[in-house]
Amino acid sequence: MAKWKRNAKRDFQQTASVYESYYNLTVNSSNPQPNLCVSLAENEVAGELTAVEKVWVTGAISAASLDTTTVTLSYFLYAMSLYPKVQERAQNLLDEVVGRSRMPNFDDMKQLPYIRAIVKEVLRWQPVTPLAIPHAAMEDDWYEGYFIPKGTIVFPNVWSMNRDQETYGPDADQFSPERFIQKSETGNGFVLCPEFENNDGHFSYGFGRRVCVGRHVAENSLFITACTILWALHIEPKAVTTPMSKHGAAQDILNSTPDFDCHFSLRFPEVEDILQDTLAGSNVSVS
Numbered sequence: 001m002a003k004w005k006r007n008a009k010r011d012f013q014q015t016a017s018v019y020e021s022y023y024n025l026t027v028n029s030s031n032p033q034p035n036l037c038v039s040l041a042e043n044e045v046a047g048e049l050t051a052v053e054k055v056w057v058t059g060a061i062s063a064a065s066l067d068t069t070t071v072t073l074s075y076f077l078y079a080m081s082l083y084p085k086v087q088e089r090a091q092n093l094l095d096e097v098v099g100r101s102r103m104p105n106f107d108d109m110k111q112l113p114y115i116r117a118i119v120k121e122v123l124r125w126q127p128v129t130p131l132a133i134p135h136a137a138m139e140d141d142w143y144e145g146y147f148i149p150k151g152t153i154v155f156p157n158v159w160s161m162n163r164d165q166e167t168y169g170p171d172a173d174q175f176s177p178e179r180f181i182q183k184s185e186t187g188n189g190f191v192l193c194p195e196f197e198n199n200d201g202h203f204s205y206g207f208g209r210r211v212c213v214g215r216h217v218a219e220n221s222l223f224i225t226a227c228t229i230l231w232a233l234h235i236e237p238k239a240v241t242t243p244m245s246k247h248g249a250a251q252d253i254l255n256s257t258p259d260f261d262c263h264f265s266l267r268f269p270e271v272e273d274i275l276q277d278t279l280a281g282s283n284v285s286v287s
């Protein structure tokens with residue numbers, strides 16, 4: 001009689017079969033790279049997990065990381081084509097710190113505060129979940145005269161928090177990585193504002209004990225991808241692109257990839273050879 005139970009069972013089976021097919025594809029690959037699926041299959045870190053649990057652990061991590069990172073990277077490209085001065089400043093810094101004879105790497109992170117600021121600003125400006133993920137109040141609470149009984153489902157308005165003018169200033173609606181950096185007290189350059197060294201500077205990773213557990217992985221992968229793209233490519237809008245209206249993208253539970261078209265060109269002729277050489281020197285195989 002309970003249709004929701006049948007639906008839940010059906011959804012579980014459909015999702016499980018998708019996760020299982022990716023898990024098996026990875027584990028049975030003829031040239032497997034070190035990864036969590038292989039480690040779990042070989043029982044290195046599996047503990048007491050059943051076969052189904054191993055499939056769901058890896059599947060859930062993919063589900064939580066793929067869309068979120070993809071949407072954020074799309075907005076990064078959108079911002080770069082829309083704000084050429086930001087792109088230029090980042091590329092000048094990359095030329096200064098990394099140069100044009102090798103690719104950027106994680107050792108450069110400390111000297112690239114502006115790129116870290118760009119990543120923070122993309123996440124602030126276009127949160128992937130504008131209304132976060134609903135949470136339940138753990139105890140009775142009062143907020144600005146409103147009583148919130150224990151158990152109430154609360155939707156944190158991340159879109160609005162990330163645009164709070166008292167916190168971010170009158171240009172909170174604009175894309176401006178400058179808000180996260182300040183002049184260095186010791187040298188000529190700029191540094192990440194100390195308060196943002198260990199603080200996201202936005203609310204896009206959620207709240208409380210269920211805050212995104214993958215945020216450090218996300219931050220690192222967004223940083224290195226942004227660096228590599230900016231180091232290698234010049235990004236221009238293909239057609240005239242105008243900034244989205246105030247609430248343009250935030251109409252859904254999940255912010256979606258912006259609809260725009262851009263053109264990429266190599267920043268200098270050696271890029272292709274350096275990318276190929278770096279790939280050849282790494283363990284990664286590309287087919």
Ligand code: HEM
Pocket residue numbers: 060061064065068069072128129132133204205206207208209210211212213214215217218
């Ligand atoms: C731009 C990238 C990302 C964004 C914006 C993001 C955002 C979020 C948000 C908003 C939540 C819900 C938090 C809450 O309930 O308040 C969440 C949960 C989660 N995220 Fe991420 N995420 C990102 C990348 C990743 C990555 C790369 C991974 C894994 C490597 C990951 C793994 C998870 C997991 C497992 C949860 C569930 C945590 C729990 O319920 O206890 N996320 N993420």
